[in-house]
Amino acid sequence: MLGIETLPSALKALVTGQLSRRTSTLLVTFLLAGCVSTGGNVPVSDSGKPGPSGPTADDNADEPPQRVITPPRSSGAQTLLAQANNALDNQRPNTAIVLLERAIRIEPREASLWVRLSEVHLSQRDDVTAFQHARKAIALAGSNSNKAAAAWLQLAKVYEAQGKTREARQIRQRYSRARG
């Protein structure tokens, strides 16, 4: 199991003077492929409804920061996310899990879906699954700061649920510093 030290490195210029045009093109292709898969940037709130974009960090470590979840790109996954949120509103967490898993089958690399799934598992007191899904979200978020923020803050919530307040606080502080 990996520690919280494995925070994602900030995206820096990849294509330096050392790289040739061919290798640069290759990396840019990869990056573009990532952009296509990870989708757009229309933010939605926890309820799945469109919300304002803005800072994703919380400057106050004692208060859970407001999260902005970038929605999945496909309408199929978006619909399922909305249905899952609706199921949660109606106290049907198991249905929400089934719906979110369907959404993930459509967009398995979409970090925000893993974050949401982690949240639902946490609400069901399944912190082991919630932890791993938060980790998955972090790994998938990569250089997308919004998604990474949401994923890390979800991990902080899992730590809190596990009584690991020090680790949770570290994440919040680091995250706050990172956001500057």
Place this chain on the structure above:
Amino acid sequence: MISSQKLTRLFRYTANPQCIGVNRKRDMAKKTASTRKTTAKASSNKNTQGQESWGRRLRRGLFKLLVKTVLWASLVAILVGAGYLYYLDRNISKTFEGRRWSVPAQVYAQPLELFPGKRLTNSQLQEELARLGYRKTADLSAPGSYQPIPGGVNVHLRSFAFMEATRPSTRLQVMFVGRQIQRMNSSGKPLDLIRLEPAVIGSFFPSHGEDRVILAPDQVPDLLANGLKAVEDRTFDEHKGFSITGIARAALVNLRSGKRQQGGSTLTQQLVKSYFLTNERTIERKLRELAMAIILEMRFSKEDLLTAYINEIFLGQNGARAIHGFGLGAQYYFNKPLNELPPDQIATLISIIRGPSYYNPFRHPERTLQRRNRILDTFRDDGLISQDAHQRVIGKPLGVVDSPNSGGAYYPAFMDLVRMELRERYSAKDLRSQGLRIFTTLNPRTQENAQQAVSRTLKAIEQGRAPSQRDLQASTVVADTQTGEVLALVGGRRGRVDGFNRALNAQRPVGSVIKPLIVLTALENGYDWSSLVNDEEITLIPPNGEPWSPRNYDGKSRGELPIIKALALSLNLATVDLGNRVGIGTVQARFTDLLGYAAKNRYPSFFLGAEAMSPLRLLELYGNFASGGFRVSPKSVIAVLDEQGNALSHYPFALEQTIDPDVAMSLNQGLEIVMRRGTGRSSPYAKQGVAGKTGTSNDNRDSWFAGFDNSKLSVVWVGRDDNKPTGLTGSSGAMRIWNAMMREEGVDPLIILANENSVAIEYDTGLQATDKCADVVVLPITRPDTLPIKPGCNIKVGLGQRLRSIFGR
């Protein structure tokens, strides 16, 4: 008793009373004389009297004994008969009740999700609909039909009880633009998401191979119920289990024809035969059948019996799987639910009953067609269908699916995996009788592609080979890279035949496909892609083992080279050198971390894949890489529902982070170079953003390939069951199958997330370079500032790095 003489006398006395006085005198005289005679006779008979009474007694005794014996025998027979009937009754009732509701678990594939933007062509959707048994029609009046229109397709979806909710039957319009869905409408309103119902891919029938789809009485089409009676048993509604007229009629027909043309069995007798009896033709069996039929009729209603018959009757054999009942028969022969069959297809199914082998529509279509038409005539004559309907269908062909294996999906190898996963929670009996509904991860399209890739590629490889070299076998497993869900599993070259499942159970040395594990361990322990290893001959002497001198596949050694080149070219000597540097214990500890069990081979030959694994296990190992550093156990079951649709268990995504995401990403970049420049370069997809590794065991006995793109991870094995050499390497055997799969599936290029430490290094030396001065590959390096620069390459770096590049590493 009064003798006749006495009666005569008595009559005389009473008839003439005036003569009594005269007669009395005469009688007195006679009596005196008679008394004298009698006295004389008595004295002479005294000697024989004892002998006569003994004989009479003997006769009387024998008679009594006989009567008693008969009485006792009758009593015993009655008791035994009653007991036997009681036994039969109990047995029949129990079996009937048990079988009537013994519903094998139905297993479903993943449904196809449809939404605007989905990559799917019009023809692909129509293929999927055809696979689900949808028929192309002009009016869409019934569920299970579709109608192509310019730029799209109209569909009348069937209703289906999904896990979350039941979706009612729905009319849908799907429009396409390019190779994706543009928009969807239902009842004139735009639709964001809908899914087709999932294909049934099998069921857990008992070990003796009987599969069935159980129907309730209200699910039985009227035409089938009435048609069966009309064709098989006209007096079904009246008789009590047997029909004398039926037997007589059959006997007459058979007598006239001189051969057995017609049976006199009622539907109840046929049901009894199917449930309890064998096909032997003896009087005893016939009597037993009769008794059982009568008992069944006494115990159960006609509707129960007819429904049981419809669910039970034998309709054909598909390999080891016996096709029982009209529900499964409809799926097997027509790939449709029973309630969607037109009259001619119902008639075809009824025609098969008489002799599933003799009237096999696949083998004897003409014969079956003739009988079907006779049955359609009966339908018309009995008023079950109109004259018009008869005219419409009488000229139609049989309309069965192309081959016995294309009617309904049946994937026994995948079912083995499902069974394995469910074993912990559900008993075999539960799976065979509780009517469970099991939703799985199987993607029918990927499964079909994988099966065809295996069978066609092996056939192509074997062309031109000597017969003794043609016994190749193969297996493959395909999974989603991120969730670990198994999308396809092929256990042998005949994918639809239930047999030894090589994907799960064949344990074969994995060869060089193990090498990424050694490289991963090295990357995690201070080595970089540019780190140099020695590709030189070496002899190792383990503490308690034989000296071991590995060799490269081509017998050559290449001296010092960077790890990336050693991996790309799959060099044995360099890998053993690297493994020794990292340590066998460290490498095997990672093996345990990534797979959850310890390797069996504790010797350095492990570095070269002298470790037997199944394709499924190897898939699990590569799942750690393909997922970006998560252990995702291959999984086939999503959820299990009971007959009423209540969720009994749900199997959520289960994963555990095992590798630092940056290291996993780095390894995947290395494996991408293996494909582009190394042993995978002969693949037509090598430069399209795929990662992979070939493997070949000693003497070319096993050919392996593990490869993945952004969405799918596949492992392929090719070898022989007798473990003889195949003459194939990883790239000439297993990778060809993977190529064939990718041709159908298409490549979803790998997403390599940005890494600030990515550096161009010379492929041959590992020195920092550019493509202007060297043949380079771009890979992440832990400390790029410490990397020596290739002389002559004009790379601007700090003084420290410049000095290090001049004075060595």
